[in-house]
Amino acid sequence: MSETITNNKETRGFQSEVKQLLNLMIHSLYSNKEIFLRELISNASDAADKLRFQALSQPELYQGDADLAVRLSFDKEAKTLTISDNGIGMSRDSVIDNLGTIAKSGTKEFFSKLSDDQVKDSQLIGQFGVGFYSAFIVADAVTVRTRDANLSADEGVLWHSQGEGEYTLETIHKENRGTDIILHLREEGEEFLSEWRLKELVSKYSDHIGIPVYIQTAKTDEEGKETGETEWEKVNKAEALWTQPKSEISEEEYKAFYKHVSHDFADPLVWSHNKVEGKNDYTSLLYIPSKAPWDMMNRDHKSGLKLYVQRVFIMDDASQFMPSYLRFVRGLIDSNDLPLNVSREILQDNKVTQSLRSACTKRVLSMLERMSSDEEKYQTFWKEFGLVMKEGPAEDFSNREKIAGLLRFASTHTDSSEQNVALKAYVERMKEGQDKIYYLTADSYAAAKNSPHLEQFKSKGIEVILMYDRIDEWLMNYLTEFDGKQFQSITKAGLDLSQFENEAEKEKHKETEEAFKTVVERTQSYLGDRVKEVRTTFKLASTPAVVVTDDYEIGTQMAKLLEAAGQAAPEVKYILELNPEHDLVKKMADEPDEEQFGRWVEILLGQAMLAERGSMEDPAQFLSAVNRLLTKVQ
Ligand code: ADP
Numbered sequence: 001m002s003e004t005i006t007n008n009k010e011t012r013g014f015q016s017e018v019k020q021l022l023n024l025m026i027h028s029l030y031s032n033k034e035i036f037l038r039e040l041i042s043n044a045s046d047a048a049d050k051l052r053f054q055a056l057s058q059p060e061l062y063q064g065d066a067d068l069a070v071r072l073s074f075d076k077e078a079k080t081l082t083i084s085d086n087g088i089g090m091s092r093d094s095v096i097d098n099l100g101t102i103a104k105s106g107t108k109e110f111f112s113k114l115s116d117d118q119v120k121d122s123q124l125i126g127q128f129g130v131g132f133y134s135a136f137i138v139a140d141a142v143t144v145r146t147r148d149a150n151l152s153a154d155e156g157v158l159w160h161s162q163g164e165g166e167y168t169l170e171t172i173h174k175e176n177r178g179t180d181i182i183l184h185l186r187e188e189g190e191e192f193l194s195e196w197r198l199k200e201l202v203s204k205y206s207d208h209i210g211i212p213v214y215i216q217t218a219k220t221d222e223e224g225k226e227t228g229e230t231e232w233e234k235v236n237k238a239e240a241l242w243t244q245p246k247s248e249i250s251e252e253e254y255k256a257f258y259k260h261v262s263h264d265f266a267d268p269l270v271w272s273h274n275k276v277e278g279k280n281d282y283t284s285l286l287y288i289p290s291k292a293p294w295d296m297m298n299r300d301h302k303s304g305l306k307l308y309v310q311r312v313f314i315m316d317d318a319s320q321f322m323p324s325y326l327r328f329v330r331g332l333i334d335s336n337d338l339p340l341n342v343s344r345e346i347l348q349d350n351k352v353t354q355s356l357r358s359a360c361t362k363r364v365l366s367m368l369e370r371m372s373s374d375e376e377k378y379q380t381f382w383k384e385f386g387l388v389m390k391e392g393p394a395e396d397f398s399n400r401e402k403i404a405g406l407l408r409f410a411s412t413h414t415d416s417s418e419q420n421v422a423l424k425a426y427v428e429r430m431k432e433g434q435d436k437i438y439y440l441t442a443d444s445y446a447a448a449k450n451s452p453h454l455e456q457f458k459s460k461g462i463e464v465i466l467m468y469d470r471i472d473e474w475l476m477n478y479l480t481e482f483d484g485k486q487f488q489s490i491t492k493a494g495l496d497l498s499q500f501e502n503e504a505e506k507e508k509h510k511e512t513e514e515a516f517k518t519v520v521e522r523t524q525s526y527l528g529d530r531v532k533e534v535r536t537t538f539k540l541a542s543t544p545a546v547v548v549t550d551d552y553e554i555g556t557q558m559a560k561l562l563e564a565a566g567q568a569a570p571e572v573k574y575i576l577e578l579n580p581e582h583d584l585v586k587k588m589a590d591e592p593d594e595e596q597f598g599r600w601v602e603i604l605l606g607q608a609m610l611a612e613r614g615s616m617e618d619p620a621q622f623l624s625a626v627n628r629l630l631t632k633v634q
Contacts (some may be wrong), residue, residue: 008169008171014107016275017108018100021102025136025137026136035137035205038260043132044179046067046410048087050088051065051087052312053314054149057341058150061150067086068086068211070214071084072202080185081182082182083181084181085179086178087149087177088178090157091155091157097199110295110369119381120407126169128293135183136163139183139186140163141161141362143159144180145182146174204256205259205260206260207236208237208239208249208253209240212236216232218230239309242283258287261287261332268290269371270371270377271331272286272368273285279355280337281335286364287329287383295328301327303319304327305333306318306332307321307334310334314342318344321356322357325389327388329364335356338350369406386407386469387469390407390469404479405424408421410465411469412458421465424439434499435499437486439467439487440464440466441473442467443560445468448467452542455540456540462497470561489555491546491556492548492555497538512536516578516589520534520536520578523576523601543579545585547577547612549574550573550575560613574608584604596629599629606626
């Protein structure tokens with residue numbers, strides 16, 4: 001990648017995704033340009049956290065807390081704004097990794113899917129997280145001077161870029177460890193060359209980060225005249241937000257702090273801040289974002305809370321404190337019980353971790369439960385994170401009922417694809433005598449909604465939950481009951497609606513079934529072992545036949561899921577159900593010629609398979625049966 005090297009100076013090209021990210025950032029955030037400051041101060045504060053952490057094992061790295069700070073200074077003439085920290089700093093290699101590439105896999109795919117309009121959509125950047133590159137919203141060139149805390153003064157690095165395609169790197173002498181970010185402001189960025197404006201922004205966004213932020217201000221004499229000298233003025237509270245009492249923290253402060261920990265651009269939906277003493281001694285501050293990160297479904301998506309021990313930052317992405325189905329939760333946990341030298345390995349099988357994880361999980365679930373009383377807000381949440389929540393019942397046995405209560409589905413009650421029906425609401429609407437929760441899984445909402453299996457339910461006014469996400473069939477392996485009511489798939493053989501029939505109907509069905517017995521037998525003997533069984537059904541109205549599967553056999557959607565995942569799915573053995581009251585079936589029943597009868601069977605089975613699977617095994621055989629039958633029709 002390197003093009004020219006002179007005296008260690010080299011010019012490098014940005015990874016193409018960085019160029020796209022810069023583009024997206026500048027387009028979507030120009031009306032919110034001030035957030036660059038929050039992002040750069042956040043990075044500086046993270047760098048201080050990392051230094052403090054390293055100093056636990058290398059005490060020579062720094063001498064006490066008072067030392068760590070962020071300093072802002074500006075030069076009106078040169079039109080530069082500098083954000084300096086004395087944190088961990090970066091080596092040449094980490095500068096290349098951090099300020100020239102985006103390490104997350106899948107980024108390329110993400111960008112390649114964006115349309116021009118999407119690039120202008122400011123919400124998108126929220127999915128991505130903002131960060132260092134936001135400097136280019138206000139600057140047409142950025143210089144970074146940095147020195148890794150473990151390296152000597154002669155191993156400093158100078159990075160410079162105009163945010164277009166390239167950046168340059170040089171080795172420099174830098175007296176102090178840490179990083180200076182120097183923004184060469186564009187015209188639209190000149191408003192930030194103001195003490196007043198910077199102070200306003202720091203108190204808006206960075207009041208509650210753990211280290212002080214200073215601004216270089218002009219010294220004045222007694223009469224208020226500038227003396228030509230400068231001094232450093234501390235402008236934030238510099239007390240970590242979560243260590244403050246809840247009653248003293250405003251909503252705005254919670255929101256600002258969320259943006260600091262998450263690099264998210266949007267406000268969080270809700271949060272929960274708890275200080276716990278007793279068996280475990282810890283503070284947690286947990287946020288539910290309003291937007292899913294773009295890579296939430298990727299296997300290597302980094303999730304988890306920030307871990308602090310006794311207010312010292314230990315690690316990012318401590319995924320041990322949240323189950324995977326709550327991987328969207330952001331925030332932090334500050335434990336007084338874990339040792340300061342805790343590592344990911346130690347966290348893995350640690351009693352404290354387990355008990356914090358269980359407490360945090362419960363806290364998030366109750367936070368969601370509370371939020372669900374505001375339906376509109378909950379829908380925002382569900383649209384973003386519903387798919388992940390559906391992993392819950394499989395992963396978290398002990399909270400299964402609670403999670404089930406938080407799930408939302410489409411149903412025949414609402415006649416809309418929107419997933420906004422809670423199981424509790426379903427149960428409340430259950431008909432007299434109904435003891436099961438009926439559901440149907442299909443490829444799409446349209447397929448579910450128009451499924452022939454629903455006919456009887458519609459005519460009897462029984463609500464059916466319509467599931468059409470790919471994960472649903474798998475979810476239903478783990479979700480067997482809710483509120484003491486069992487789930488029943490309406491495409492399974494065990495479906496029994498006789499409780500909704502009166503005596504007269506039951507008697508009539510019995511008679512019809514008896515009379516229809518020979519047709520069933522003829523069909524069975526024609527099909528042989530192509531089907532598991534043939535039988536009569538009374539659950540249909542305008543459909544002549546459907547196929548169902550045995551209760552304990554793999555269903556159609558599950559088989560498709562396995563096939564799509566490249567796994568060998570066992571062959572689904574269907575049961576063919578005939579509707580004896582349908583005209584076509586009656587016609588078939590009257591057919592004396594066995595060959596012609598066979599064609600009828602082919603057509604009914606073919607149709608039923610098509611409705612169930614969206615495909616049939618042997619379309620040619622089906623078409624030939626249709627054609628032969630049609631040629632006989634006068
Ligand atoms: P994020 O902070 O979300 O990881 P950024 O683009 O803001 O993304 O920063 C990328 C990386 O660059 C950071 O993770 C950090 O390793 C490094 N970095 C940025 N700013 C600083 C800084 N002031 N000091 C040390 N490292 C920094």
